[in-house]
Amino acid sequence: MNASISVLLFGITRDITGQSAVSVPLSDGNRVGDLLQRLQQQYPRLSDIRSLLVAVNGEYADSDTVINSKDEVALIPPVSGG
Amino acid sequence: MNASISVLLFGITRDITGQSAVSVPLSDGNRVGDLLQRLQQQYPRLSDIRSLLVAVNGEYADSDTVINSKDEVALIPPVSGG
Amino acid sequence: MIAITTDPIDVASALKLLQADEAGAIDLFLGVVRDKTQERSVDHLEYEAYDRMAISEMRKIVDEANRRWKLLRCVVIHRKGTLRIGEIAVLIGVATPHRADAFDATRYVIDTIKQTVPIWKKEIFSDGEVWVNATP
Amino acid sequence: MIAITTDPIDVASALKLLQADEAGAIDLFLGVVRDKTQERSVDHLEYEAYDRMAISEMRKIVDEANRRWKLLRCVVIHRKGTLRIGEIAVLIGVATPHRADAFDATRYVIDTIKQTVPIWKKEIFSDGEVWVNATP
Numbered sequence: 167m168n169a170s171i172s173v174l175l176f177g178i179t180r181d182i183t184g185q186s187a188v189s190v191p192l193s194d195g196n197r198v199g200d201l202l203q204r205l206q207q208q209y210p211r212l213s214d215i216r217s218l219l220v221a222v223n224g225e226y227a228d229s230d231t232v233i234n235s236k237d238e239v240a241l242i243p244p245v246s247g248g
Numbered sequence: 249m250n251a252s253i254s255v256l257l258f259g260i261t262r263d264i265t266g267q268s269a270v271s272v273p274l275s276d277g278n279r280v281g282d283l284l285q286r287l288q289q290q291y292p293r294l295s296d297i298r299s300l301l302v303a304v305n306g307e308y309a310d311s312d313t314v315i316n317s318k319d320e321v322a323l324i325p326p327v328s329g330g
Numbered sequence: 331m332i333a334i335t336t337d338p339i340d341v342a343s344a345l346k347l348l349q350a351d352e353a354g355a356i357d358l359f360l361g362v363v364r365d366k367t368q369e370r371s372v373d374h375l376e377y378e379a380y381d382r383m384a385i386s387e388m389r390k391i392v393d394e395a396n397r398r399w400k401l402l403r404c405v406v407i408h409r410k411g412t413l414r415i416g417e418i419a420v421l422i423g424v425a426t427p428h429r430a431d432a433f434d435a436t437r438y439v440i441d442t443i444k445q446t447v448p449i450w451k452k453e454i455f456s457d458g459e460v461w462v463n464a465t466p
Numbered sequence: 467m468i469a470i471t472t473d474p475i476d477v478a479s480a481l482k483l484l485q486a487d488e489a490g491a492i493d494l495f496l497g498v499v500r501d502k503t504q505e506r507s508v509d510h511l512e513y514e515a516y517d518r519m520a521i522s523e524m525r526k527i528v529d530e531a532n533r534r535w536k537l538l539r540c541v542v543i544h545r546k547g548t549l550r551i552g553e554i555a556v557l558i559g560v561a562t563p564h565r566a567d568a569f570d571a572t573r574y575v576i577d578t579i580k581q582t583v584p585i586w587k588k589e590i591f592s593d594g595e596v597w598v599n600a601t602p
Contacts, residue, residue, distance in 0.1 A: 355495070355498065356495070359493050359565065360493075362489050
């Protein structure tokens with residue numbers, strides 16, 4: 167079964183894509199690393215960012231983390247709060 | 249020539265002497281160390297204090313500092329501001 | 331108390347939240363929008379947050395500070411939206427019995443916020459704009 | 467601004483004095499009267515100062531902090547007289563471009579005030595009183 171997942175975008179990633187969320191096709195068993203690769207193919211300028219992390223359900227996730235279709239997924243470019 | 253000098257007292261030294269200033273006989277060439285000795289003879293309980301410094305004209309003074317009759321002299325028991 | 335807000339940060343209210351009879355020391359850190367970055371004149375800043383995650387990451391930081399220093403009170407308020415020069419972007423307040431703990435905890439909280447909390451700022455200059463830290 | 471006052475310390479006014487366009491960080495330390503010392507319940511405190519010398523010693527401390535860290539603004543206000551639990555005895559405020567300097571300078575100022583400035587406090591308990599630090 168193929169589904170797709172909506173990825174929340176913030177900061178420079180929102181500027182690069184021109185959107186605050188993008189839909190990414192997702193296969194069963196896809197991992198954070200796969201998602202990042204797919205997004206970087208779709209938006210090559212994401213590779214200009216100093217580092218790019220992924221949060222799954224509001225927690226920083228390893229590239230090994232499996233993503234399920236109900237997860238809330240977000241791209242986290244380098245933070246600069248404070 | 250003999251004169252006397254008024255010594256300002258604060259904190260525990262004011263409580264021990266019961267006064268906010270005491271007059272101490274002062275000879276020409278008397279030093280801070282002489283003053284302290286004289287005061288401790290007059291008020292033995294001053295020796296109970298952890299440490300006793302002397303300020304001359306608003307500055308911490310060595311025991312060698314010569315006191316003149318026009319100087320503003322104060323006893324400085326251990327500070328505890330803040 | 332941990333919050334993200336679009337309203338100006340009110341130091342007096344934060345101070346009230348920090349009061350405790352056992353408190354001998356309160357340290358209050360304010361991160362303020364300054365007029366220059368690397369000699370470029372800043373017009374204003376735009377802050378953006380992934381609110382849900384920012385709150386939970388700030389909660390983790392405060393919990394860890396509590397474990398290390400046993401705080402009596404801790405307030406963290408981060409603002410988002412448009413901020414002008416002189417406005418407060420972040421307030422950290424810590425109350426402890428003794429002062430060393432208040433300083434150490436406040437510093438730990440602000441240092442760690444800057445490393446892990448998903449909040450982003452864009453500096454807007456007269457001739458351009460940049461997401462801080464985003465590119466090498 | 468350096469002051470000794472018998473009035474309650476007003477944090478909001480101090481904060482106004484700390485504002486500067488180049489300021490990115492403000493650290494504000496408040497020393498507060500707490501309800502206990504070594505498990506003895508404090509009723510209130512009496513602070514006394516050798517005003518003239520206390521001001522000049524605080525001035526020396528602020529000058530040295532300025533030499534070490536290049537402060538944009540610095541406010542030191544010490545209260546004297548009768549202070550109840552929860553009241554602010556001392557406020558140190560420092561504004562700098564970057565936060566490490568604000569923390570370091572604030573801590574230096576309060577640590578040094580406690581060592582050299584001729585101000586004394588007496589703790590009044592329900593069953594006695596003691597000049598803090600005065601006797602071994």
